[in-house]
Amino acid sequence: NAGVTQTPKFQVLKTGQSMTLQCAQDMNHNSMYWYRQDPGMGLRLIYYSASEGTTDKGEVPNGYNVSRLNKREFSLRLESAAPSQTSVYFCATAELGGGNTIYFGEGSWLTVV
Amino acid sequence: QKEVEQDPGPLSVPEGAIVSLNCTYSNSAFQYFMWYRQYSRKGPELLMYTYSSGNKEDGRFTAQVDKSSKYISLFIRDSQPSDSATYLCAMSEGGGATNKLIFGTGTLLAVQP
Numbered sequence: 249n250a251g252v253t254q255t256p257k258f259q260v261l262k263t264g265q266s267m268t269l270q271c272a273q274d275m276n277h278n279s280m281y282w283y284r285q286d287p288g289m290g291l292r293l294i295y296y297s298a299s300e301g302t303t304d305k306g307e308v309p310n311g312y313n314v315s316r317l318n319k320r321e322f323s324l325r326l327e328s329a330a331p332s333q334t335s336v337y338f339c340a341t342a343e344l345g346g347g348n349t350i351y352f353g354e355g356s357w358l359t360v361v
Numbered sequence: 362q363k364e365v366e367q368d369p370g371p372l373s374v375p376e377g378a379i380v381s382l383n384c385t386y387s388n389s390a391f392q393y394f395m396w397y398r399q400y401s402r403k404g405p406e407l408l409m410y411t412y413s414s415g416n417k418e419d420g421r422f423t424a425q426v427d428k429s430s431k432y433i434s435l436f437i438r439d440s441q442p443s444d445s446a447t448y449l450c451a452m453s454e455g456g457g458a459t460n461k462l463i464f465g466t467g468t469l470l471a472v473q474p
Binding site: 288290291292307338340350352353 | 365367369395397402403404405406407410449451461462464465466467
């Protein structure tokens, strides 16, 4: 049981390049999330998808887009990467009405130079 | 002022010590409280989950919530080197997937053998 799988694990981008972070879950959860984690800032929600077919902005959505491809997959796209987007990105899933018990992936380390 | 405040540490204790980790918050509407453990270069994993006020015990771990003081604690008894990690508190107003979790910045704990 893989849980929540993120790819790639590490990536270096040049300013202005685009890329997509992929996330897939086998937990049969309805809700999926993308967070970023920065020193001194904690985990901040970028976008979330409460259920298949819906997406909503979180706390820090600027510069990102998401796609809920199906129930299992939720991708995060950086259209034009900026150094401020250097961060660790975590995908997460949760059951609806589960008291927000969220399960995280292993993380994707992104550096924008 | 952040909604959730957490001392970043680091906190260093000898093996076998009792550890107390704390968070304060300002939003009186928070009802769901969680503690996550995050090992270096890994995603956060759910450790404890509490609804409203009171205590919850799970093995060597005890979570306490004092809503009147807007203060939550995690106690670790008989601490082990394997408990060395960053501990994140998290809380939300509701239990549905659209009720966003607010995270503390995390406390780094080191248990010395």
